[in-house]
Amino acid sequence: MGFNTQSMIFTIYGDYIRHYGNKIWIGSLIRLLKEFGHNEQAVRVAVSRMVKQGWLQSERKGNKSYYFLTPRGVNRMDEAGRRIFKLDPHEWDGKWRMLMYSIPEEKRQIRDDLRKELLWSGFGSFTHSCWISPNNLEKEVKLLIEKYDIEEFVDFFVADYLGPQDNIQLVGRSWPLEEIEEKYEAFITTYGKQFIVHQSLIHEGHMSNADCFVERTKLVHEYRKFLFIDPGLPKELLPPRWNGNHAALLFRQYYQLLANPASDFFESVFEKGNDLRKKDKSYDVNDHPYIVN
Numbered sequence: 001m002g003f004n005t006q007s008m009i010f011t012i013y014g015d016y017i018r019h020y021g022n023k024i025w026i027g028s029l030i031r032l033l034k035e036f037g038h039n040e041q042a043v044r045v046a047v048s049r050m051v052k053q054g055w056l057q058s059e060r061k062g063n064k065s066y067y068f069l070t071p072r073g074v075n076r077m078d079e080a081g082r083r084i085f086k087l088d089p090h091e092w093d094g095k096w097r098m099l100m101y102s103i104p105e106e107k108r109q110i111r112d113d114l115r116k117e118l119l120w121s122g123f124g125s126f127t128h129s130c131w132i133s134p135n136n137l138e139k140e141v142k143l144l145i146e147k148y149d150i151e152e153f154v155d156f157f158v159a160d161y162l163g164p165q166d167n168i169q170l171v172g173r174s175w176p177l178e179e180i181e182e183k184y185e186a187f188i189t190t191y192g193k194q195f196i197v198h199q200s201l202i203h204e205g206h207m208s209n210a211d212c213f214v215e216r217t218k219l220v221h222e223y224r225k226f227l228f229i230d231p232g233l234p235k236e237l238l239p240p241r242w243n244g245n246h247a248a249l250l251f252r253q254y255y256q257l258l259a260n261p262a263s264d265f266f267e268s269v270f271e272k273g274n275d276l277r278k279k280d281k282s283y284d285v286n287d288h289p290y291i292v293n
Contacts, residue, residue, distance in 0.1 A: 003221065005038045005046040010055075011221045013069055014077045015288075016266045021278025023059070023068040024270070031269050035214050064273065088292035092134055092234030096161055096170075099123065099131045099141055101154040110148050117144055122231035124174025132174055134167075134234055171237050180230055184243045187222065188250060195254045202257065209265035216258035223251045223290055252291045259285045 012032060017024050030043045047067060050056040055073040059066045069077070099118065103111040115125075121140045123131040141156055161167060171177065198215060201207040230244055238244075263285045270276060 003036060003218065005033065005042045006050060008033060008036055008038065008217070008221070009043070009046055009050065010076075011217055011224070013073070015217065015220050016263075016270075018069065018074075018077065019280045019283040020270060021275065021280075022074075023066050023274070023278070025273040026065045026067060028269050028273050029067065032213075032266070035210055036217075066274075088232070090234050092236045093136065094160070095134070095136075096159050097123075097133045097135070097137055097141070098126075098157040098159055099154060100157075101129055101150065103150060103153045107150075107153075110150065114144065114148055114150070120228055122233075124171070124231060126170070126174045132170070133231070134237055135232060167237060171233065175231050175233070177239065181239075181243055183229065184226070184247045187226075187247050188243060191219065191222070191254060192250055195250060195257070198254075199257060202261075207261075209261040209268070212258045212261035213265040216255065216262035219251070219254055219258070220288070220290070223247070227290075248292060255288050255291065256286050259288075 009029070012029075013022075026044070026047065029047070030040045033043045034040075047056060050073075051058060051067075054070055055076065056067045057070050059068065101111075101114070103114070118131050119125075121133070121137055121144075122135055123133045123137070126132045138156075138158070145151055145154055145156075161170060194215070198207060202212075226244070226247070235242075267276065
């Protein structure tokens with residue numbers, strides 16, 4: 001599968017560069033992306049596009065250009081981080097959050113953006129203009145209402161469901177759980193097989209640090225997609241054998257298999273032209289924010 005240059009750059013910032021002072025010399029970035037088959041031209045085009053879009057900022061030192069994430073770029077990274085709870089089956093407090101809105105036609109763009117954000121936050125579309133979630137998303141809802149300035153068009157409830165059906169049927173009507181399970185199944189099939197192969201290759205000393213860097217980056221890149229499609233329902237509302245749990249365990253084991261050699265490769269590239277002393281002292285390479293305990 002081809003990986004888009006810009007989204008790979010985001011993944012490498014999120015997974016590596018931000019732990020090393022959040023700044024990198026363009027030469028090092030080009031060298032890292034070469035491992036994925038992206039040429040210098042593609043990297044320069046993607047980087048200048050990311051500067052225009054406000055994700056990156058540049059800084060010159062002598063004849064070298066360095067790039068770092070803008071506050072907006074850092075927010076984008078943290079936004080994914082804020083959804084991590086979604087992959088961690090948690091206890092349910094028994095309450096439903098309901099957001100109802102009627103946003104006028106002339107604000108259609110706001111309505112479309114709001115829908116996207118509600119989906120990302122883990123809300124399910126129960127009926128037209130009525131979204132529900134069993135998770136405590138009061139804070140997120142408040143932020144969305146402020147962000148889109150829609151106080152006058154929305155109502156938010158925290159409620160008990162009194163039937164006549166049961167809570168599980170409510171879930172079935174609001175989220176495409178089967179579709180999500182199929183995506184997890186595909187992830188488990190592909191990456192489960194690769195995990196066994198790579199375990200064997202590493203054991204035999206046939207996998208370079210550069211290979212581990214590429215595979216770890218692809219793994220994070222793929223698994224990250226579940227933050228946006230899995231609503232993170234509490235365990236009481238999930239099917240008894242929810243394969244999101246199997247995928248989470250696979251991610252942890254596979255990530256930890258590749259983590260150290262991948263970081264060694266990154267550092268060997270990074271130390272030429274950048275300052276390794278900027279590395280975050282508390283950074284533990286075997287712990288990843290997508291690993292839930």
